[in-house]
Amino acid sequence: MSMVYIMVPAAFLLAAAAIVAFIRAVRSGQFDDLDTPSVRMLLDDDPPEKK
């Protein structure tokens, strides 16, 4: 069971990596506007013709 002594710090490292990623995402402005991107991604440059 001494695996735990490695697993717990490893889990912490993973969590820390996730937090760093999130902080970078926030600082680059990805969370400033939570409404528009949800509709923006539905629109491609040329929607297919309706036929």
Add this chain to the structure above:
Amino acid sequence: MPPGLVRDGATHPFCCAGCETAYSVIHSCGLDAYYRLLERIDDKTAPPRSSRRTYTEYDDPAFHALYCRRCPDGLLETELLLEGVHCAACVWLVERLPRVVPGVIESRLNLRRAGARITFDPSVVSLSRVARGLESLGYTPHPARGAWAAPVRRAEDRRMMIRIAIAGACAGNIMLLYFALYAGMFEGIERGHEQLFRWAAMLLNTICLVWPGTVFLRGAWAALRARTIHLDVPIALGLYLGGVWGIWKTVAGSGDIYFDSISALVFFLLVGRFIQQRQQRYAADAVELLFSLTPSVARRVDPEGVRDVPAESLAVGDIIEVRAGDALPADGVVLAGETSMDVSLLTGESRPIRSVAGDSVAAGAVNMSSVIRVRVEATGEHTRIGRLMRTVEEATRRRAAIVRLADRWGAWLLWILLGLSVITLAFWWHEGPAVAFDRAAALLIATCPCGLGLATPLAMAVAIGRAARRGILIKGGDVLQSLSKAGRRGVILLDKTGTLTMGRLSLVWWRGDENAKALGAALESCSAHPVALALLRDLKVERLAPVSDPKQHPGMGISGTVADHHVVVGTRGLLDQFGIEIGKADDDAAFKALRDGLSPVFIGVDGRCVAVAALGDPLRPDAPAAIRRLCRLGWDVRILSGDHTELVLAVGNELHLDPAFCRGAVSPEDKLALVRELAESVPVVMVGDGVNDAGALAAATVGIAVRGGAEASLAAADVSLTREGLTPVLELLDGASAVMRTIRMTIAASLAYNVVAAALSIAGLISPLLAAIIMPASSLTVLAICVRSSAFRSPRHPEARR
């Protein structure tokens, strides 16, 4: 689309020239996909309008300095608020702006704010061209005045999100560790592993407390320094005492630790606060858009012609031209032209005032009938409006900070908790100090007012959000509290013009020959006077007969020949001039009109007076019912207006209000003084729209600005309504009491949990596991009550639904 407008042979029929222009622009840029998107999304878009504005004031250096930001690579960035943004298709179209206007580098639309951030190259394209481009797509742009504050707010939002993320990660991981610890409690756990988990949890909890948790510490510190206590104090006490106690126990290697509860507390409380903050900000953004709808442009007469400039760049001595329908951008003296001015925004007077050369006119007044030239006498802060705005600022500053309900509880809670822990200490002292301190610390952690800290922000956020969707924009949660508290004994002051009444001249009744309607309407179509506009609009004559040689008689009326009849429409004096006698019946009718506070207009045809029209500012249809309901709710309803006393009394009479409480001819300064005096003894709610109400709105306990109000009143008010009439006011009052009921319920629920926790910990029965169950249970109860709350939900006034 009206069938009469469909042209044969046209592939796409249009309702108006504006739509056709917008279509051709969209079409010529190869952006037809917009229409396909619109069909797919099924939207209720209003037809795009084109005003042929030139937007040249957007190119003025003064404008650039105010609203633009220079990027390092020589590009300019600006934010424009757009009218008529609805849905995904709008996002798509606005963001294709670089294809419509060459020189625009990027255009990003924020759907919620209806604000477009536009980056453009000033050496290739001017800002006015960008604005015209946006307008040709059907979105009228307005400069975003609050733009300078945006980066600050964005930074604040980002910091908050990072805090929540860290608190969440810590709380989540601690919970995982605690699963192992709790399982170990029942199944047995290796000593070394237990120690590892405890130390790991301690590490995470410490991170949680020294980074995101400092929000509460700072709040508590600020409160203590101001010698008050609010909810942050007991929260910080519980969190940090529990944290330090836990570290002590971890280092000692045994004893109960509550890290899971503490970190989860930090996380939940931060989320609650964030939600409330965002909701209030959305309301503030919506108000900002209303703000920017007022024009900031002046037409300056220069030697080389008339030029559009920003109102901020006008100087004393400049000569400006004011077209019919425009508002005056500065105080001044009329040089040439003769017109009638609508000063209702400034003074509340509903009847237009005649202004001729030599008369002084004030900024904010609206030119109603013809073009005038004005020499500027005072600008900006020195105008009458500017001075008024300063009093508004003063009144806003003076308003005492309202102690929030949960904060008042916070003070009580702190003393009760401290008292209880002393009792616990004394009670367990016989078991030895170690046990006694253990129990006391457990008490402080288990009863940390989490539900309480979550209850108010959540309930407020839910209510403010729902209210905004119904056109009631609330700037802060404390407004709802003071409204519901004022309910029993409060005074509600209503402005007359625009609040109780429609705020514009219309035909109230017509007495006499029905056939004369067509003649009168035809004649009035030749004039731009407010009386003429009102008659033309309300007589609803289908086909207007041609008029020959119409002649205006300033201040009296108009005469001319319509369909071979000589027609005169105007005052008694004008008819006298033409030698037309007014009969007994018509005379009585005119007298009755005057008594009701209406203005009589006589219609003479071929030397005979055939009809009397009474014009006035009619009551809003929902006003009588709304006033009756307000009175039933126990409000002391009064009218406070700048309009003529007899008009105010007539309205008060119609609404069955005590004439002693219907005050007319009150200047804006007097309004402010009156409200201040009243507000010292009773809660005062002021409802108004004009600049003349702004001071009173700010001084009142709660100020409510109604739709179509002036910028000043929007800034001063705590609540802005985007729907017309008094029904939203009623909805607001109902909603406020419903919210407070919800909040009291949530507080009761969370206190009940706290009492249970306190009893258990005094009895020495609490354990970290029990605390970990009670804490989320109380938060979930609070959440459920908030979401289920009836505030601003049921359409209790169905006639108000649009």
